[in-house]
Amino acid sequence: MTTSSITAEVxxxxxxxxxGPVLEVRDLHxxxxxxxxxxxxxxxxxxxxxxGETLAVLGESGSGKSVTAQAIMGILDSPPGRVSKxxxxxxxxxxxxxxxxxxxxxxxxxxAMIFQDALSAxxxxxxVGNQLGEMFRVHQGMSKKDAKAKSIELMERVKIPAARSRVxxxxxxxxxxxxxxxxxxxxxxxxxxxxxxxEPTTALDVTVQAQVMDLLADLQREYNMGLILxxxxxxxxxxxxxxxxxxxxxxxxxxxxxHELYKRPAHPYTRGLLDSIPRLDQKGQELYAIKGLPPNLxxxxxxxxxxxxxxxxxDICRTExxxxxxxxxxxxxxxxxxxxxxxxxxEQLHG
Amino acid sequence: xxxLTKSTAGAGPAQTAPAAPAEPAIARVTQWxxxxxxxxxxxxxxxxxxLVALLFLVAIFAPLLSPHDPYAQDLxxxxxxxxxxxxxxxxxxxxxxxSRILYGSRIAVVVGLASIFLACVIGIAVGALAGYFGRxxxxxxxxxxxxFFAFPLLIGAIVIIIVMGRGVTPVIISLAVFSWPTVSxxxxxxxxxxxxxxxxxxxxxxxxxxxxxxxxxxxxNSIAAVMAYAAFxxxxxxxxxxxxxxxxxxxxxxxxxxxxxLAAAKDFMGVKDYLWTYPxxxxxxxxxxxxxxxxxxxxxxxxxxx
Amino acid sequence: MGRxxxxxxxxxxxxxxxxxxVLFCCLFVLPGDPVGSLGGDKARDPAVVEQLRERYGLNxxxxxxxxxxxxxxxxxxxxxxxxxxxxxxxxxxxxxxxTAELAITAIVIDIVIGLLAGLVAALFRYSFxxxxxTLLTTMAVGFPSFVIGMVLQKAFVVELxxxxxxxDGTVNSLILPAFTLAILDAALVARLxxxxxxxxxxxxxxxxxxxxxLPRRTVLFxxxxxxxxxxxxxxxxxxxxxxxxxxxxxxxxxxxxGIGLALVQAVQQQNNPIIIGVVSFGVAVxxxxxxxxxxxxxxxxxxxxxx
Numbered sequence: 022m023t024t025s026s027i028t029a030e031v032x033x034x035x036x037x038x039x040x041g042p043v044l045e046v047r048d049l050h051x052x053x054x055x056x057x058x059x060x061x062x063x064x065x066x067x068x069x070x071x072x073g074e075t076l077a078v079l080g081e082s083g084s085g086k087s088v089t090a091q092a093i094m095g096i097l098d099s100p101p102g103r104v105s106k107x108x109x110x111x112x113x114x115x116x117x118x119x120x121x122x123x124x125x126x127x128x129x130x131x132x133a134m135i136f137q138d139a140l141s142a143x144x145x146x147x148x149v150g151n152q153l154g155e156m157f158r159v160h161q162g163m164s165k166k167d168a169k170a171k172s173i174e175l176m177e178r179v180k181i182p183a184a185r186s187r188v189x190x191x192x193x194x195x196x197x198x199x200x201x202x203x204x205x206x207x208x209x210x211x212x213x214x215x216x217x218x219x220e221p222t223t224a225l226d227v228t229v230q231a232q233v234m235d236l237l238a239d240l241q242r243e244y245n246m247g248l249i250l251x252x253x254x255x256x257x258x259x260x261x262x263x264x265x266x267x268x269x270x271x272x273x274x275x276x277x278x279x280h281e282l283y284k285r286p287a288h289p290y291t292r293g294l295l296d297s298i299p300r301l302d303q304k305g306q307e308l309y310a311i312k313g314l315p316p317n318l319x320x321x322x323x324x325x326x327x328x329x330x331x332x333x334x335x336d337i338c339r340t341e342x343x344x345x346x347x348x349x350x351x352x353x354x355x356x357x358x359x360x361x362x363x364x365x366x367x368e369q370l371h372g
Numbered sequence: 373x374x375x376l377t378k379s380t381a382g383a384g385p386a387q388t389a390p391a392a393p394a395e396p397a398i399a400r401v402t403q404w405x406x407x408x409x410x411x412x413x414x415x416x417x418x419x420x421x422x423l424v425a426l427l428f429l430v431a432i433f434a435p436l437l438s439p440h441d442p443y444a445q446d447l448x449x450x451x452x453x454x455x456x457x458x459x460x461x462x463x464x465x466x467x468x469x470x471s472r473i474l475y476g477s478r479i480a481v482v483v484g485l486a487s488i489f490l491a492c493v494i495g496i497a498v499g500a501l502a503g504y505f506g507r508x509x510x511x512x513x514x515x516x517x518x519x520f521f522a523f524p525l526l527i528g529a530i531v532i533i534i535v536m537g538r539g540v541t542p543v544i545i546s547l548a549v550f551s552w553p554t555v556s557x558x559x560x561x562x563x564x565x566x567x568x569x570x571x572x573x574x575x576x577x578x579x580x581x582x583x584x585x586x587x588x589x590x591x592x593n594s595i596a597a598v599m600a601y602a603a604f605x606x607x608x609x610x611x612x613x614x615x616x617x618x619x620x621x622x623x624x625x626x627x628x629x630x631x632x633x634l635a636a637a638k639d640f641m642g643v644k645d646y647l648w649t650y651p652x653x654x655x656x657x658x659x660x661x662x663x664x665x666x667x668x669x670x671x672x673x674x675x676x677x678x
Numbered sequence: 679m680g681r682x683x684x685x686x687x688x689x690x691x692x693x694x695x696x697x698x699x700v701l702f703c704c705l706f707v708l709p710g711d712p713v714g715s716l717g718g719d720k721a722r723d724p725a726v727v728e729q730l731r732e733r734y735g736l737n738x739x740x741x742x743x744x745x746x747x748x749x750x751x752x753x754x755x756x757x758x759x760x761x762x763x764x765x766x767x768x769x770x771x772x773x774x775x776x777t778a779e780l781a782i783t784a785i786v787i788d789i790v791i792g793l794l795a796g797l798v799a800a801l802f803r804y805s806f807x808x809x810x811x812t813l814l815t816t817m818a819v820g821f822p823s824f825v826i827g828m829v830l831q832k833a834f835v836v837e838l839x840x841x842x843x844x845x846d847g848t849v850n851s852l853i854l855p856a857f858t859l860a861i862l863d864a865a866l867v868a869r870l871x872x873x874x875x876x877x878x879x880x881x882x883x884x885x886x887x888x889x890x891x892l893p894r895r896t897v898l899f900x901x902x903x904x905x906x907x908x909x910x911x912x913x914x915x916x917x918x919x920x921x922x923x924x925x926x927x928x929x930x931x932x933x934x935x936g937i938g939l940a941l942v943q944a945v946q947q948q949n950n951p952i953i954i955g956v957v958s959f960g961v962a963v964x965x966x967x968x969x970x971x972x973x974x975x976x977x978x979x980x981x982x983x984x985x
Contacts, residue, residue, distance in 0.1 A: 096888045128891030136889075141882040145981055146904050159892055191980040207890070416816070518689070519696030526923035527960045530945055534953065535704045611822040615927055618824050619942050634824055638931065641828065641843070642836035652825040660820030 041113060042069040043215050043247040044093065044132075049107035051088050051271075054100060060318045062088040064271040065107070067345075070215065070247035075238070077250045077258035077279065079294070080268035081315045086251045089268075090217045093249075094134050095124045112214065129160050133208035135237075137220040139200035143192035149176075149203050150188035156210040175206040179236060198229035202236065209240055215247045222257060234261060255294055259283065264358060267291050270316045270326035273345055276360040287348045287361035287370040289331045325364070337364050410672040417668020423661025431477040440468035442475040442628040451644055460650050463636060469647070472628035473654050479629045480658055483544055484610040488602050490548035495555020496591075496598060502556065503563030503594075504586050514560070517553035525550050525612055526619075533621050543613050543622050551605070558601055562594040596673040604666025607659040614655055630655045682976070686969055697961045698751060702744050705950055747954075756955040761947055766955045770937060774959070777925055777936030780855055784921065785914070787860035788867055793910065795864070796871025800879065801898075811868060818865035823924045827858040827931040844933045855932040859924045863917050870913055875906045908978050915971025922960050 051063035063085040070076045080086040091097045092104050095116070108115045111132065116124055136142035144152060153175055154168030163171065169188060176184035179202040192200055201221060208216050221237060222230040238261040241248045252258055258265065258279065265282050267275040267290065275288040286292045296309035313330035316322060322329050328338040345362040347355045348370055363369055411417050430437065439459065446466030454461045460469035502513040520528070525547070532546035566572060567590065575589050616622030617631030625632055630651045637647035731737050738746070750757060756766035799811040821829075834854060835843045842851050878884065879902060887901040922938075929938035937956045944952035976982045 094889050096885055125891050125893065128889055130891070134886075134889045136882060136886060138882065142886045144883040144887070144901050144905070146908075146979060147901075155892065155896075156890060159890075159896065193981050207886075515689070515692055515696065518693045519700060522693050522697050522961050522965050523700075523957075524919035524922040524960055524964055526926055527941070527957055530941065531701065531704050531953070531957055534945060534948075607820070612923070614822060615824065615923065619926060619930055621942065621945055631824075634828070638828070641831050645832060648828050652828065655822060656820050656825060659822065660817070663816075663819050 042071045042074075043112060044249075045069040045108075045110040046089065046093065047108040047110065049089060049092060049109065050105045051085070051092050051097065051102060052105050053102045055319075058319050061321070062102070062271055062318060063092065066268070066271070066273055068266050068273065068276070070249055072214065072247055073242070073245045074264070075241065075248040075250055075262045077252060077262035077265040078268060079252055079255060079258070079265060081253055083270075083315050083318060084268040085271035086268045087219050088271075090134065090219055090249065090251055094128060094132065094217060095121075096128075096134075126160075129156055129213070130211040131213050132215040132217070133211070133213045135201075135204050135208045135216065135218040135221045138224045139197070139204040140192060140224075142204060143200065145192055148189045148191055149195070152192075153188075153203070153207055153210060156207060160211055171210075175210055176203070178209070179203070179206040179240075181206075197225050198233060201225060201229075201233050205233070205237060205240070209244070212244055213246060215249070216241070217249045217251070219251045220253070221250070223252070223254070230257065237261070255283075255298055267294070270321050271318065272326070272362060273360075274327065274362045276345065276358070277356075278358050281356070281359065285370055287359065287366045288363045289333050289365075289369055290327050292369065293330075325362070333365060333369070335364070407672045411668050414668045414671060416664045417672070420661045420664025420666075420668060423657055424665055427477055427481060427658050427661060430474055431481040434474045434478055438468075438471035438474045440471045442467060442471040443626065444468070451640075451647075453644075454646050461644075461646050463633070463647060464640075467628075469633075469650060472633060473630070473651055475628035476630045476633065476651065476654065477658070479540065479623060479627065480610045480613070480655070483540060483547070483613040484606040484662070486544045487547035487551065487609045487613070488606050490544065491551035491605075492555050492598060492602055494548065495552035496559055496595075498552065499556035499559030500563065500586060500591060500594075503560040503567065504582070504590065510560075513556070517556045520550055521553035521557075523550050526615060529612065529616060530619075530621055533616065538622065538624055540623055543616055546616075547609050547612055551609070554605075555598055555601060558597050559594050562597050563590055566590055566594060600666055600670035600673055602666075603669050604663060607662030607666070610655070610662070611659055683973065686972065690965055690969055693965055694962060695748075697965075698748055698958070699744075701954065701957060701961075702747055705954065706740070706743060706747070751954075751958055756958075757951045759944075759951045760949045766951045769952065770940065770955050770959075773935055773937045773940050776934060777929070777938060779852065780859060780928065780934060780936060781921060781925060783852055783856035784859035784863070784924075787856055788863045788914070789910075791860070791864040792867025793871055793907070795868035796875060799868065799872040800875035803876065808872075812872070815865040815868045818861055821862070823858055823862060823927045824931060826861050827855075827928060830854050830858055831931070851932075855928045855934050858931065859921065859928045862924065863914075863921065866917070867910055867913065870910055871906060874909050875902065878902050878905045881905070904978075908975065911974055911978060912971060915968050918967050919964055922964070 046066055046068050049063055049066045050061070053060040053062055062083075066085070066089050068076060068078070078086045078089070088097070088102070091102075093109055093111075097103070104117060107117070109117050111127065116127065119127075143149065150169050150172045153172035154163075154165070157163040157168040157171050158165065173184045173188050176188060181187065181199055181202055187195075192203070195203065201224075205221070208218075218237060222233050225233060234257060237248070240246075250258055250262055262279045264276070264278050266273045267282075267288065269290050275282065275286065275291045277287070282291060283295065286295055290311070293309070293311040297311060299308055311330055316326050316329075322339070324337070324339040324341055325331070325334075325343050328334040331338065341364070343362045343364045343366075345360045346366070348359045348361050348366050349355050351371060361369070439457075444467060446462065448466065449458070449462050450464055450466040452458055452462045452466075454469075458468050458470065460473065462468060463472070498513050498517060502510040502517075523531070528550035529543070529546035532549055533542050536542035536545065572585060572589050575585050580588070613622060614629070614631030614634070617629050618635045619631075620635060622631055623629050625636075633651040634648050637644070637651070640647050754767065756770075758764060759766050759769055762769065795811045795815070799808040802808050831843065831854065834840050841854050842848075844851075884897065884901055887897045892901075925936065926938040926942060928934060929936045930942060933939070937959065940952055941956040943949070944956070
């Protein structure tokens with residue numbers, strides 16, 4: 022496995038204070054035992070987020086982006102899933118070493134998660150006030166009455182109209198956008214240092230997507246939290262993310278500050294993703310699509326997992342797994358914060 | 373992540389179905405073929421099928437298998453323990469237990485099948501009409517179904533038997549009369565769910581008439597649920613029939629029937645236990661057979677319900 | 679909610695009305711003389727029969743008879759029985775208490791054992807306990823209550839003399855009949871509970887609850903339980919019919935002096951007023967219970983729209 026070679030440390034980002042990043046994932050491996058064999062869902066992922074910073078994690082379904090998030094939160098389905106290797110440093114300590122009771126106390130006050138489909142992620146038989154208030158009752162021992170007042174406050178915070186009269190309503194009585202606001206309110210309740218949002222707008226109408234995303238970005242700035250934004254949609258993240266990690270088959274294939282990635286991708290997969298975004302100035306032309314299917318994690322292709330779909334694949338791509346290495350300018354200066362796991366990353370970047 | 377768990381969870385039944393690549397010529401796996409395959413892959417279902425098949429064989433060949441006349445009393449040989457000439461002993465009137473158990477399977481099979489068949493016929497007719505026509509017809513028919521559903525099965529059956537007297541036919545009718553509402557409800561809800569399905573709308577758009585739509589398009593798709601119900605409930609009907617006889621309101625007491633035998637054996641509890649153990653085993657195996665087949669059928673028809 | 683309750687009450691009245699018609703038709707209209715063997719063989723004297731028919735209003739036109747029948751039933755007046763000439767309500771009341779005692783104990787056993795077994799099986803899926811519980815509950819479905827009753831008698835009366843064979847009115851004598859009545863339903867509740875819970879455990883909102891940092895017991899006993907018991911509640915309502923049937927058998931086996939035993943005896947004696955009393959009561963309770971369960975269902979699951 023060449024995955025550990027990323028100790029070629031991703032260069033430091035702005036905003037990383039003296040105390041270091043809020044979260045740092047080091048060489049994380051996650052696998053699932055299934056009847057057909059062991060599925061290696063995450064194979065050596067490294068990334069970090071600092072306070073006030075937004076990291077976008079991009080990938081198709083099955084790329085391991087959500088599994089990584091669940092491993093960080095400690096909510097993997099285990100069995101069958103388990104972290105087989107790696108460290109997750111949260112505010113400097115490896116939380117994988119903590120007993121479950123300690124980790125539980127982190128969830129909510131320190132780190133929180135927003136799920137994709139709020140309708141199924143909220144319990145259908147309890148009122149939203151009850152579910153929001155639970156955060157305060159459980160973690161802060163607040164009385165029912167106070168917790169409800171807090172819930173109303175939270176709902177107002179995420180701009181739910183008539184919060185006071187709706188606090189006793191059930192999830193199914195809200196619209197999709199409002200439900201996702203409730204999810205966000207719940208994650209924010211105890212003002213955590215890290216929020217992981219797993220495709221927070223995918224299930225929403227396009228018109229509502231922007232509103233919810235703006236709300237999330239505003240609140241993140243306000244509370245100066247670290248935010249990991251998991252998505253499969255490059256369009257969503259452009260305005261809110263600081264940096265981006267592109268995942269494929271359980272590995273990070275490219276890492277970059279967000280705008281540089283759009284300008285000059287250093288991996289053919291990223292290139293393909295960018296080319297498949299419909300653009301107004303190319304109206305009438307056929308839309309680009311990455312050929313082939315996402316890899317089967319039971320038997321990932323040898324060499325670079327992307328090679329069967331890659332238009333530029335050479336022999337070396339079928340035999341050697343490319344490590345995530347820094348990319349350089351033509352004159353040899355390293356590009357800050359950039360890395361690519363492609364044997365031909367320089368050609369891709371400059372070509 | 374969710375994609376991942378789903379794919380592994382669904383991998384079981386769905387992926388066992390396609391034929392092995394070794395025989396490409398017979399690739400056309402019909403829906404029924406697939407159902408049969410899933411059914412036979414279920415061990416309990418196969419055990420159930422074997423038990424039911426055995427029951428049928430015993431019922432058909434009872435006269436050949438029985439060593440004695442099940443009605444013949446032998447007052448010099450009463451309450452003999454198992455062994456010798458009477459493999460499973462004799463009862464208080466000297467009748468051969470084994471023969472009576474073997475003959476008892478006939479009542480079980482006849483009452484079980486006939487009452488459920490009758491219940492399904494009434495239930496399908498009422499449910500299909502209610503489900504298809506909806507509105508007024510639906511609410512009238514469903515209120516009628518409610519009335520019969522309101523009688524707990526055994527209690528309702530007893531009322532019918534008071535009117536008709538004891539015997540096999542009254543037992544069959546009494547069980548059917550209070551069982552059909554379940555079938556109707558099942559069928560009706562299943563019809564309601566397919567009535568608005570695209571293929572039915574398509575058939576209607578193509579000008580198919582009502583009768584044709586019910587018979588060709590709706591019933592075949594709704595009948596699956598009823599079939600699973602039927603298989604499962606034959607066992608229940610056999611228990612109900614034996615219960616009636618056990619209470620002394622089923623078939624006549626001299627008839628070789630399991631409930632009758634147990635009722636008579638009750639008085640010898642702890643003294644002549646063979647009198648109740650063997651008929652009990654017969655009825656338990658019978659009921660389990662039908663339950664396993666019913667469960668297997670339900671799972672095979674709708675793997676999602678697992 | 680209010681309007682729904684009223685509509686359902688209306689439906690209930692219709693159903694009860696229909697049930698009385700069925701009952702009346704069976705016992706009064708169809709051939710067979712309700713006075714039949716009344717008063718033993720001596721009653722065969724035509725004059726006596728006539729007198730009895732007059733006394734029970736059997737000579738009135740049918741609609742009048744039906745009117746009286748329903749009127750009396752609605753007032754809870756079930757008339758006098760044929761054998762003891764005592765008011766039916768007076769005869770049935772103590773028996774009703776006995777049956778209720780038996781049924782309620784059985785339901786409590788159902789719920790406790792069923793929920794617990796289902797819970798354990800679901801939480802420790804594929805473990806030894808899961809396999810054992812699944813096996814036992816699968817087998818239990820094949821055991822009719824009379825077989826269970828006799829097996830229990832053999833085991834705990836004959837072999838281990840812990841309980842009396844015939845009920846003596848003590849709590850001790852309640853245990854075997856209650857278990858006989860409960861085992862089948864407990865098995866079905868356990869199976870249902872296991873199935874639903876496995877589904878609920880996979881639900882996204884459970885993941886949310888864990889991600890919120892809730893303690894395991896809160897996740898389980900609040901978020902999982904509350905969603906898992908909904909189908910169980912519905913099942914218990916429907917199963918009441920089976921429970922009443924099972925009570926007939928159980929009371930016969932253990933000579934439990936309840937309405938089930940009374941019904942069976944009344945059938946043998948053609949004691950129609952008792953039959954009518956027990957059957958009407960059974961139907962009324964069953965219908966009422968189903969209504970309550972439907973309402974409870976709506977309370978437990980806010981997604982159910984009452985329309």
